[in-house]
Amino acid sequence: MSLPIRVLVAKPGLDGHDRGAKVIARALRDAGMEVIYTGLRQTPEMVVNAALQEDVQVIGLSILSGAHNAIVPRILDLLREKGMTDVLVIVGGIIPDEDAAELKRLGVSEVFQPGASLEKIVDFIRGSVKQIA
Amino acid sequence: MKTTKPEQEISTLSGIPLKPFYGPEDAASSPPPGEFPYTRGIHPTMYQGRLWTMRQFSGFSTPQKTNERYRYLLSQGQTGLSVAFDLPTLMGYDADQPESAGEVGKCGVAISSLRDMETLFSGIPLGEVSVSMTINSPAPILFAMYLAVAQQQGVAFERLQGTLQNDILKEYIAQKEFIFPPRPSMRFATDVIEYATRHVPSYNPISISGYHIREAGSTAVQELAFTLRNGIEYVEWALKRGLSIDEFGPRLSFFFNAHNDFFEEIAKYRAARTLWASIARERFGSKSQKVQKMRFHAQTAGCSLTWQQPMNNVVRTAVQAMAAVMGGTQSLHTNSLDEAYALPSEHAVTLALRTQQILAFETGVTDVPDPFGGSYYLEALTAEMVKAAGHYIEQIDAMGGVLPAIERGFLQNEIANASYTYQQEIDGRERIQVGVNAYVEADEEPLELLAIDDSAEREQRVALESLQQERDELQVWSSLKRLKDDAEGEANLLPALLESVKAYATLGEIVAVLKGVFGVYTEPSRA
Numbered sequence: 314m315s316l317p318i319r320v321l322v323a324k325p326g327l328d329g330h331d332r333g334a335k336v337i338a339r340a341l342r343d344a345g346m347e348v349i350y351t352g353l354r355q356t357p358e359m360v361v362n363a364a365l366q367e368d369v370q371v372i373g374l375s376i377l378s379g380a381h382n383a384i385v386p387r388i389l390d391l392l393r394e395k396g397m398t399d400v401l402v403i404v405g406g407i408i409p410d411e412d413a414a415e416l417k418r419l420g421v422s423e424v425f426q427p428g429a430s431l432e433k434i435v436d437f438i439r440g441s442v443k444q445i446a
Numbered sequence: 447m448k449t450t451k452p453e454q455e456i457s458t459l460s461g462i463p464l465k466p467f468y469g470p471e472d473a474a475s476s477p478p479p480g481e482f483p484y485t486r487g488i489h490p491t492m493y494q495g496r497l498w499t500m501r502q503f504s505g506f507s508t509p510q511k512t513n514e515r516y517r518y519l520l521s522q523g524q525t526g527l528s529v530a531f532d533l534p535t536l537m538g539y540d541a542d543q544p545e546s547a548g549e550v551g552k553c554g555v556a557i558s559s560l561r562d563m564e565t566l567f568s569g570i571p572l573g574e575v576s577v578s579m580t581i582n583s584p585a586p587i588l589f590a591m592y593l594a595v596a597q598q599q600g601v602a603f604e605r606l607q608g609t610l611q612n613d614i615l616k617e618y619i620a621q622k623e624f625i626f627p628p629r630p631s632m633r634f635a636t637d638v639i640e641y642a643t644r645h646v647p648s649y650n651p652i653s654i655s656g657y658h659i660r661e662a663g664s665t666a667v668q669e670l671a672f673t674l675r676n677g678i679e680y681v682e683w684a685l686k687r688g689l690s691i692d693e694f695g696p697r698l699s700f701f702f703n704a705h706n707d708f709f710e711e712i713a714k715y716r717a718a719r720t721l722w723a724s725i726a727r728e729r730f731g732s733k734s735q736k737v738q739k740m741r742f743h744a745q746t747a748g749c750s751l752t753w754q755q756p757m758n759n760v761v762r763t764a765v766q767a768m769a770a771v772m773g774g775t776q777s778l779h780t781n782s783l784d785e786a787y788a789l790p791s792e793h794a795v796t797l798a799l800r801t802q803q804i805l806a807f808e809t810g811v812t813d814v815p816d817p818f819g820g821s822y823y824l825e826a827l828t829a830e831m832v833k834a835a836g837h838y839i840e841q842i843d844a845m846g847g848v849l850p851a852i853e854r855g856f857l858q859n860e861i862a863n864a865s866y867t868y869q870q871e872i873d874g875r876e877r878i879q880v881g882v883n884a885y886v887e888a889d890e891e892p893l894e895l896l897a898i899d900d901s902a903e904r905e906q907r908v909a910l911e912s913l914q915q916e917r918d919e920l921q922v923w924s925s926l927k928r929l930k931d932d933a934e935g936e937a938n939l940l941p942a943l944l945e946s947v948k949a950y951a952t953l954g955e956i957v958a959v960l961k962g963v964f965g966v967y968t969e970p971s972r973a
Binding site: 326327328329330331332335336339340352353354378379380382383384407409410426427428430431432 | 533534536537539545546547548549552553617621622623624661662663749752753754786787788862865866869870872873879882883892895898968969
């Protein structure tokens with residue numbers, strides 16, 4: 314039997330629109346995962362520290378403000394510094410295609426643009442995280 | 447409008463159960479437009495007397511670039527301005543503060559000082575163009591900047607027309623752009639209402655908003671109920687300040703969403719007017735028609751627009767705009783087709799404006815007020831919504847008002863539950879979203895989007911450096927000292943704010959002083 318997947322759902326940057334983040338957090342819980350929601354206005358440092366403390370396997374970043382190109386690479390750098398490169402990083406929000414491609418090149422596993430279904434996100438996480446038996 | 451289960455119940459988008467059809471026995475008729483409780487409209491002739499204001503919410507990058515967009519929109523027939531500020535400004539940070547990195551000018555225009563405001567309104571006569579500003583936590587500060595620009599232009603405050611959103615309650619409930627805790631924030635918001643009542647009498651010092659509550663995922667009934675109950679809260683605070691309802695009441699204004707369920711939205715606006723008229727007259731004893739008559743701005747629903755097949759959004763926006771007009775809105779913003787991608791391109795916002803113009807001049811919907819008055823369905827649905835919203839208002843009253851309801855998370859939970867239910871319906875294909883979970887296309891033409899790069903941040907930093915060289919630091923310091931003293935006491939903060947902004951204290955400097963006095967708010971993390 315495997316342990317539940319642990320996910321950090323984070324709202325980095327100044328944006329306060331949390332409808333999507335909260336819906337995803339609930340859907341992941343309903344799917345049997347353990348979800349920690351950081352709350353609003355997290356700095357990259359706060360996100361990575363929370364991920365470390367909570368020992369999560371997945372970080373889900375919700376960014377609708379257009380600030381993703383400044384915020385996400387910084388989070389990826391911090392994860393590398395702390396040796397947390399086995400943590401899956403996924404991003405949701407308003408991310409144009411070109412930026413999504415670049416973020417994936419930098420180490421983001423998947424970018425979910427508006428309209429992505431909850432099922433697709435759950436399946437992606439389940440399919441990507443190595444289970445600890 | 448769940449229509450995928452023909453054998454089972456049909457309901458509105460918000461889940462109000464509907465009968466198979468409606469007949470004369472389902473509804474009483476409402477009094478004529480212009481008569482209490484104004485269900486059918488606040489004026490006898492509505493748009494034949496005066497068309498709604500076409501007011502596109504707009505702002506991006508630097509004040510200079512936004513000024514150009516405003517002049518463009520005015521040249522294309524827009525009849526009022528509406529300012530969108532960037533996240534740093536909304537949260538009270540200057541463009542050069544670390545929290546602002548990567549965010550300057552991305553969601554709206556960057557305003558860090560009075561100088562930026564001067565540039566924003568350069569060549570725009572504030573005595574002739576009405577200006578709405580969507581700003582909440584630091585609203586009184588931006589209001590002071592706007593007043594200072596008016597003074598520079600030689601415009602007397604009595605001539606100023608416009609609206610300040612200044613609705614902090616819905617920030618705790620839905621939009622989450624709060625800085626200070628609730629009670630000091632209510633004092634701050636009430637300062638504007640008091641100051642404007644005395645000195646800027648043609649200006650709406652608040653826009654009590656349901657739009658954001660709906661965007662956060664609430665139902666139409668929740669949008670209606672929570673907005674009105676917030677309105678009641680603001681009235682109570684102004685009364686405690688010693689103002690009378692008939693003094694400040696006429697300039698309270700409202701802001702609603704225009705979502706997809708065409709008839710439910712029209713019923714919602716009719717219900718809103720009906721409820722507010724009674725609240726003003728029965729609950730607060732107002733004798734003034736101006737207070738009883740609810741005036742509102744509407745915006746078509748951003749959250750209903752899709753990333754897939756964005757051209758479909760033109761159709762959604764047109765239908766939603768028509769609902770707002772047939773529901774009697776005083777002012778309207780129509781979203782652009784690229785809503786799910788970026789801030790509006792010039793092409794997209796022009797089409798959105800043309801949508802309003804076509805409605806106004808080609809469709810005949812302005813010929814008579816409340817064209818759906820007397821409709822069996824609409825009258826029944828209006829009454830249903832009045833009742834349902836009334837229940838919520840009673841519940842919040844029983845909790846002791848909006849602030850206790852926020853503290854226990856009641857409003858936030860109602861919204862979160864509604865938004866989760868909605869998403870499950872979409873995922874389960876119980877609710878069809880064209881292009882998203884049905885009629886999906888594999889390949890789509892890419893859109894030409896408005897690009898906002900990081901040059902705005904660099905330019906604003908440079909501007910702030912120059913400002914700090916040029917201004918009189920002693921004046922800044924002494925004005926901020928006065929502000930701190932006033933904030934610690936009970937004085938209306940507008941005079942001190944006017945002094946500070948005119949000394950070219952920055953937004954961030956002023957907010958820092960106020961944080962020291964008011965504190966900061968962190969919401970309990972519930973997800």
